[in-house]
Amino acid sequence: MVCPFCQSQLQVENVPARPWTPEPEGVVGAKSVHEGYHQLGRGWTLVLGVVGIVLLAIAIYVKLKNLEYYWYQPWVNLYSLTVGAFILSRFVIAAFYVAPPDVGFQPTAAVIIAGRNEGDSIGKTIGRIYAEGYPHDRLEVIAINDGSSDNTLDEMLAAQGRHPSLVVVDFEENKGKRHGMAIGALLARAEFLIYVDSDSFLLPGSIHKILQGLADPTVAAVAGHTDVENVNVNALTKMQDVRYFVSYRVMKAAESVFGAVSCCPGCFSAYRKSCVLNVLDRWLYQKFLGRYCTYGDDRSLTNYLLRDYRILYDDEALATTIVPEKWNKYIRQQARWKRSWIREMFFAGRWMWRKHPIAAVSWYAMTILPLIAPLVMFHALIIGPIVYGRPAGFYVIGVLLVTLLWSFYYLEKTGRPHWWAGFLFTITYVLFFSWQGYYALLTVRQTHWGTR
Numbered sequence: 405m406v407c408p409f410c411q412s413q414l415q416v417e418n419v420p421a422r423p424w425t426p427e428p429e430g431v432v433g434a435k436s437v438h439e440g441y442h443q444l445g446r447g448w449t450l451v452l453g454v455v456g457i458v459l460l461a462i463a464i465y466v467k468l469k470n471l472e473y474y475w476y477q478p479w480v481n482l483y484s485l486t487v488g489a490f491i492l493s494r495f496v497i498a499a500f501y502v503a504p505p506d507v508g509f510q511p512t513a514a515v516i517i518a519g520r521n522e523g524d525s526i527g528k529t530i531g532r533i534y535a536e537g538y539p540h541d542r543l544e545v546i547a548i549n550d551g552s553s554d555n556t557l558d559e560m561l562a563a564q565g566r567h568p569s570l571v572v573v574d575f576e577e578n579k580g581k582r583h584g585m586a587i588g589a590l591l592a593r594a595e596f597l598i599y600v601d602s603d604s605f606l607l608p609g610s611i612h613k614i615l616q617g618l619a620d621p622t623v624a625a626v627a628g629h630t631d632v633e634n635v636n637v638n639a640l641t642k643m644q645d646v647r648y649f650v651s652y653r654v655m656k657a658a659e660s661v662f663g664a665v666s667c668c669p670g671c672f673s674a675y676r677k678s679c680v681l682n683v684l685d686r687w688l689y690q691k692f693l694g695r696y697c698t699y700g701d702d703r704s705l706t707n708y709l710l711r712d713y714r715i716l717y718d719d720e721a722l723a724t725t726i727v728p729e730k731w732n733k734y735i736r737q738q739a740r741w742k743r744s745w746i747r748e749m750f751f752a753g754r755w756m757w758r759k760h761p762i763a764a765v766s767w768y769a770m771t772i773l774p775l776i777a778p779l780v781m782f783h784a785l786i787i788g789p790i791v792y793g794r795p796a797g798f799y800v801i802g803v804l805l806v807t808l809l810w811s812f813y814y815l816e817k818t819g820r821p822h823w824w825a826g827f828l829f830t831i832t833y834v835l836f837f838s839w840q841g842y843y844a845l846l847t848v849r850q851t852h853w854g855t856r
Contacts, residue, residue, distance in 0.1 A: 422565030430605070431531035441818045483773070483780040484802055490769050491806055494658045495813070497762075501657035503720045504617035504626065511618075513611060513674070514544035514592035518584025519602025523555035525726060526602050530563040530570065533600065538611040546571045546588045551578030556602075581670075582701045586688045589680050597675045599702075600723070604671045605633060607722040614674045614721035624679040624713030625706065627656060627665050628672035628721035635822075637729050642822040643829045644727045644734075649818065650810045650826075656717040662763035663714030666752070666770075670702040672723035675709070683708040692747045693849050700744020707752045710759075738837060742844035778838045803830060 407414055515533050519526055526547070533545055547570060549557045557574055564570045573587055589597055596618055598611060610628060617626040629652050632645040659665045668675075687708050690697045697704060706715060728734040749771050756767045784799040811826030 421568075422561050424565050425562055427531045427535075427566065428527040430528050431535055441820065483776065484799065486769065487773055487777075488802060488806075490766070490773065491809070493766070494654050495809070497658040497661050498654045501661055501717075501719075503718050504620075504716055506613065506616050507619050509616050509619040510539070510542060510612065511596055511615060512542045512544070512594035513538065513596045513598055513615060514546060514588070514594035514677075515598045515600055515611070516546045516548070516585060516588030516592065517600050517602050518548040518550055518581050518588065519552070519556060520550040520578060520581075521552045521554045521556060522602035523552070523559050526556055527559045527563050529600065529602055529605060530560070530567070532605045532607075533611075534567050535608075536606045536611050537608050540569070542594075543611070544571070544592055544594050545569065546573065546591055548573040548584035548588060549575060550581065550584045551575045580698045582688060582698065585701060585705075586684060589677060589684060592677060595677055597677050597680060599670060599673055599675070601671050601725060603633075604630065604723050604725040606672065607724070610672070610721045610723055614672070614718055617716040617718055618674060618676055620714070622714050623663070623676070623716055624709040625665075625668045625673060625675045625715045626721070627652075627668040627715070627717045628674070628723055629653075629717070629719045630669060630671040630723045630725050633724035633726050634729060635820075639825060639828060640731060640734060641727055641729055642825040643832075645820070646811065646814050646823065646826045647829050648727075649814050652717070653719060653817065654810070654813070657719065658766070659763065660715075660717035662760040663716060664710065664759050664763035664767070665715040665717050666706065666710070666767060667703040668706045668715060671725040672721070673702065674721075675705075676713075679709050679713060680705070692750075695849055697744075697747065699740050700747060703744050703748050704751075707748050710752070711755050735836075735840070739840055739844055739847075742841050743848050743850065746841075746845055746848050774838070774841055778842065781834060781838065803834070806830075 517526070517529055517533075519529075522529075530545065530547060534540070534543075545567070547560045547563070549560055549572070557572075560570075560572045564572055571591065573584075573591070575584070585599060588599075596615060598614065600606065614626050614628045617623050630648060632641055632648055634641050635645040636642075656665055683705075687705055690704060709715060728737055752767070753771065757764050759767075781799075785796050788794040789796050807826050807830040811823045814820070814826065815823035
């Protein structure tokens with residue numbers, strides 16, 4: 405074989421096969437993430453329905469007051485009205501979402517995992533792929549060790565001892581996740597590619613389900629649904645669980661109605677290989693402000709494909725992922741995500757207007773509103789009350805209503821008791837993470853990963 409990158413002959417070495425070892429804990433008997441949900445009783449469902457109607461009535465009243473006092477704080481009121489309409493539209497559109505139907509589509513598929521320093525989880529990740537249930541004669545699994553300094557490669561080779569069909573690629577030096585994803589696409593013989601993060605775990609039937617949307621030739625990619633694996637560790641992981649659920653079941657579901665999902669997460673997403681190969685060089689060697697892009701690989705690849713194809717979300721293709729358990733790591737992760745979001749905003753903004761009008765308007769709103777949010781919040785909470793003596797009551801009530809809306813939505817759909825963590829997200833966003841966008845804008849040329 406020749407190297408897909410440099411086209412030189414690959415060196416072949418005979419490596420003794422690793423002896424069989426048991427699967428890591430958590431591979432055998434994996435349960436659907438939905439089994440962790442608890443259906444609320446009819447009484448609680450009725451109560452939440454009534455509360456939802458009351459919250460909606462209050463929200464409409466607050467917005468009418470925004471109009472009544474519009475010229476006292478025109479920019480704040482315009483922002484409040486726009487955000488309120490945008491968020492409510494997400495819930496309304498998401499109500500029309502339907503998952504891609506199971507049409508019995510069962511093509512060849514290659515699952516690709518690129519990881520660095522993930523020795524604690526990579527064995528379980530690989531084991532869950534093989535235990536997921538997709539026919540092994542139609543399944544390839546390719547694991548790429550991206551220059552790890554821990555036991556990641558040893559864990560991959562141990563998994564190869566349990567699953568001889570596993571292909572292991574070892575980068576002696578760190579090249580970046582994008583190169584790992586690319587080499588997997590070039591080595592794969594299958595018709596479709598499924599990317600799974602090295603700390604994410606597939607649930608039974610997830611591969612078959614995520615491929616169903618790709619039976620439509622106009623669809624280039626499908627995002628699966630991912631919940632938080634380590635949800636019960638602390639308040640931070642609970643907060644991320646609420647955020648993940650709403651971002652998938654509301655935001656991605658609304659985008660999927662128009663075939664315009666803006667980001668297929670690296671946790672678990674499927675792609676048509678021919679479409680990926682068509683943009684591979686441009687994506688692999690993408691530059692921004694003169695520097696190669698070394699993160700935001702999933703959002704970038706999504707944008708390269710969304711320009712010409714439809715991209716869907718499937719809430720029945722299930723996986724879980726490990727999220728940061730410490731605030732310092734979470735802060736660095738969010739800074740990296742915001743940098744990639746800002747970078748891709750300049751790329752996708754040039755052609756997104758060609759998509760469905762509702763999808764296009766939503767995308768531009770979702771791009772512009774977070775950038776001006778901190779200034780509006782500062783004016784509403786600090787400048788208005790202190791300088792002009794204008795109370796911030798309507799603004800605060802609006803924020804609380806939005807938080808209650810998605811927190812109760814999470815509670816009704818999952819039955820999980822930590823719905824209150826939605827308020828933790830709102831507080832931290834207002835006080836810190838909304839401002840982090842400006843830091844990300846100033847440091848957008850940075851190329852280091854930040855959490856590795």
